[in-house]
Amino acid sequence: MAILETLRGMGITDDTFLRLSFHDTGEGVDFRNEVYGQEIVQNSGIAEMVAELVTTRGLDVFTTYGDNILENLRSEGYLDDYDRGDFSFTSYVADVINENYYDVGVIDVTTERFDYKRGHAHASAELKILAGQAFTLLTSGDFSGWDVTFETQGGHSITINN
Numbered sequence: 001m002a003i004l005e006t007l008r009g010m011g012i013t014d015d016t017f018l019r020l021s022f023h024d025t026g027e028g029v030d031f032r033n034e035v036y037g038q039e040i041v042q043n044s045g046i047a048e049m050v051a052e053l054v055t056t057r058g059l060d061v062f063t064t065y066g067d068n069i070l071e072n073l074r075s076e077g078y079l080d081d082y083d084r085g086d087f088s089f090t091s092y093v094a095d096v097i098n099e100n101y102y103d104v105g106v107i108d109v110t111t112e113r114f115d116y117k118r119g120h121a122h123a124s125a126e127l128k129i130l131a132g133q134a135f136t137l138l139t140s141g142d143f144s145g146w147d148v149t150f151e152t153q154g155g156h157s158i159t160i161n162n
Contacts, residue, residue, distance in 0.1 A: 014132025
């Protein structure tokens with residue numbers, strides 16, 4: 001069963017926030033190379049996944065703190081150099097997130113060291129969207145790779161791994 005049908009079948013109301021999360025791990029990171037954080041962000045495709053949602057017309061995508069991501073990118077000047085018609089807005093936003101992942105604050109990168117030079121880097125993103133907008137504007141394919149968590153009316157959290 002597709003994820004949107006599952007959510008509808010569970011009686012999710014339009015004003016319920018859905019928390020989307022994605023995690024990826026880079027194997028065999030060499031910590032002598034100081035760009036390992038940027039490498040895991042670029043290699044995981046996480047910036048593209050975030051950009052696809054953020055640039056969906058009519059969909060408000062928020063950080064876990066409640067900040068609208070697209071509005072933040074605009075107000076912080078990250079989108080000032082975009083010229084309409086040059087190339088896809090989604091691709092532009094993905095490039096901005098890739099190049100500025102630390103400053104934009106949408107993607108977290110953590111590391112786990114095995115010794116002085118080797119380990120893993122982990123990239124993750126957690127976003128919030130309103131269920132009503134998701135039901136109207138997205139397809140189940142848009143959730144590919146994202147885990148979806150929501151609160152029930154009884155106060156329990158349910159996560160659908162995708």
